[in-house]
Amino acid sequence: MTRFHIILATGLVAMVLAPLVFPSIQFVLTIAMAKGFAALGVALLLRAGLISLGHAMFFAAGAYGAAFLATRLGVTDILLILLLSTVLATVVGLIVGMFLVRYRAIFFAMLNLAVSMVAYSLVSKFYGITGGTDGIGVPVPTVFGAVLDKAAFDNLLYYLALVLVVVVGVFVHRYLHSPLGHALSAVHTNEVRLEYLGVSAWSALLVGYGISAALAGLGGAIAATSIGHVLPEYAFWTESGHFVLTAVLGGIAGIAGPLLGSIFLEVVHTAAVGYFAEAWNMIVGITLLVVIFFLPRGLFGLVEKLSGIKDHQGEPKL
């Protein structure tokens, strides 16, 4: 147990207790975790130096997947919904990724934006299928066949999301420390040298892209079942921008970073509503600039300082 692990464990315990102490914060934290998954997905690509301005489309794919499963296909179990929606988002991600991971720098950002805006406008326009800008309502899913009321389901979903945070966190941690994961950061530092080593940058990136889409999709499915409604604006470009912002705000060096950023933003948002609702975007914008200028490692950098971690060698940077 290092100090870092103790801090992580404390954070987890705080998350377990939070809704018991402040019941009204449960919904906010559920959404924060959902968006945190998407931000984590964006952070993976940032490690490879790739900025995606279109990841909201995978978030939306997961959300619409959940809505279609629950309303049209008769799949009502929450675990099945989350699993299948994530698979759907992954498949969409792999298909899109096959075309896009060939590109770098601003072209990668822009092509992602292009595809996501096509997705956004198609979803908004096909009123007959997607409900257009009205979206689709998502009924309360069942749990192992048991029908719950919304309040009970929300409780369950919160702790399910928290378990998923741990499980997915461990998985992503493993992935990043595997050869494939290292290849991801190597694309950023020196892509040509990577290929001289016999590693295909394309396939390394495709795996990374698929995983990041899966994470966004899982987040989307959780958000859909928690909010109870899915909408085209889930795929709008500003939403994608917010995922990138969340990832950078939290810090991309550690897995906890994007999640931390997401929780921070949602909680501050909740606190600010009513007082600074008019200036909310401005507050976020200024925070973002401050973090970029003065805290290049994001909020996670603060955690590292607390844990006494100083060795940043070989870690990904923006």
Place this chain on the structure above:
Amino acid sequence: MLQTIIPLLVDALANAALIFFVAVGLTLVFSVLRILNVAHGSLYSIGAYVAASVGLWIVAAGLPEWLTFPALLLSAAFVALLFGPLIEKTLVRWTYDKSEAVQVLVTFGLFLILEDLQRMVFGVQSVYQDTPMSLLGISQIGGIVYLNYQLLLIALAIVVLIALKVFIAYSRTGKLLAAVVADREVSQAMGIDTGKMFVIAFTIGVFLAALGGALATPTSGVSPGLGAETMVLAFAVAAVGGLGQVEGAALASIIVAMAKVLAIYFAPALDAVAPYLVMLVVLIVRPYGLFGSGATRRI
């Protein structure tokens, strides 16, 4: 047949003119600074708000109504001179040696700040200022009534395109800009003050965005959210034309506008999708746009 085609063309060109002003500014800034300015759309809507407010003030103050025309241009110039150097010198300059991720994020942060700033300064209600439109009257083309103001916009877009080309090809500053675009390091070594070039290019970009917004006000209302909508459209057009390509932006504006107009005439369900479908198709065939070319990979 001709009865259908002529209005179609006029509509497409009128649409293209409006899109062109924003897209060309975005693409110009990218060609010189190598930065995609996500806040470009906000500068468009600020231009629109300022122009509309000045126009309303002119009418309310009982000044001659024709003054609303120069007011459109002066509003755009005012926005450019106020925001161009300010943004470039404080924020953008700092990101030149940073990665694309940082550059995009800094301008995204700026976008968020500017969106709320507009709400604070101009309020949240729609603003209308259509004096220039009503002063100019109407014309009949192909049996359909058009506003002369729409035709004026088409002419203005052509003027701006030619002026930009002439400026880059013949003026001293234009030539220096072209040199910086061609090779930043070498031009610096030759003694060109690249920092100054960046301020100039960025300010021209802001001017074009604000001008686009100002010129749009006589035929449409201004309200919150306009910046975010405009941004993606400008993106789409700049990407189709090839980032950094002025002629590309012009051609792409016409193609995208044509697609939108065709959709409204023949497949109204697709009107909002049309610009992005064009972008997707073009980018699949030519990922760097019609006139663009990809950068070489670094070793």
Place this chain on the structure above:
Amino acid sequence: MQHFRLKALAVAATALTTLATSAMAQDKPESLDIGVFTFLSGPAAAYGMPGRQGAEIMIEQINADGGIGGVPVSATFVDEAQGAEGVISEYRRLAEGEADFMIAALSSGNCLALAPIADQLQMPTVGWNCDTHQLFKESHDYFYRPNGNTIAEFMAYTLYFLDENPDVKRVAIINPDYSFGHDAAEIVKATLKAVKPETEVVAELFPKLGSSSYQTEISRLAAARPDVIFSNLWGGDLENFIRQAQPRGIFAQSKTVLALGETVLQRSNLPEGVIVGVLGDGWWRSPDAEQIGQAGEFAATYNAKFGEDPVFPAVKMANAFLVMKAAYEKALETTGGTWPTHEQVAGALEGLSIETLTGEMSFREDNDGIVDQIVGTTTMVEGIDYPVLGNMVRYDGAALLPPLGEDPLGWIGTLSPSIFDELPDPGSYK
């Protein structure tokens, strides 16, 4: 030891019962907190702000009269322009916090999204403006709409127009691209097909809600040369459309039916002869409103405070407040004066029937309100410096609603041209 345990148990039991009774009996709260959802920014605010202003006047009036059951009303306004995700989050935040009652929402899309959530959170909610007939396809126990729906409204406009212009051939439709616009288009087409089958729809356009330019759509409308243009554009969209369409001769070329036209009469110089509606009976100058006698005072207070006359969204909002007040008073009667629970308030809304500022409203079994439909044509009259409704008709609300449980569009299909014999004629409502 034994004794001690018993005593502890007794104490605990007393504590529990005290807790339980205080939870059950519900002491009167210090204030009745409501969430009011409307568009406060963007193009739609042109329509949403009068709603908010109407709410402010009503809250002042209710509190000046001693509140509801002695409890003053206090409102939190939520901006619907932030998009449905934000609207839902705000609704949940308020519902899980202080709020006792919701007046939500303006947009049909938002009502569709909020109705199931109202049920889930057991929060009595009144949809103050939304009209889509799809809202009560599934039954909701906590969501009520004192408005009537798109079926009655758009049948009314179509029938009024046909009654006045029996020779119509070419029809065009331009509606916003969401449930309200699409529903209305279907109803207009179904009504035309049933009572005037030889008409042809020559253009059907659905611009995005909040579009700023309609120039290409206007060219398309001009090229299609329709005899009539139906539109349920609203708010800033409608203002924008009128400002762009008028100089291009659209109103001279085609008869125009603007379903929500009454809202822009004071702001844009709409010519005479345009058919306009108020989505229901919410016109404060109507003969019925005059007879009831409260709308005039409401309008005067409104004008004194905001510098313009109320438009129908303000009246609809005021009527929604009257519905809420009536529900609480009915619930208080049932409970014998103890403060009602959310469930009891929702129960009181069921089957409620009241006199509003502008007419009668009664909830059907499916929680949809029945109200009359007023349609008129813009006319200048002496003493008012903007056009008002003339040549009016007031259709009985129940006559234009399909029987409970019947598919609405299917029901419209069963109508025949003989329906005109049963309906009052334009100009009959004076």
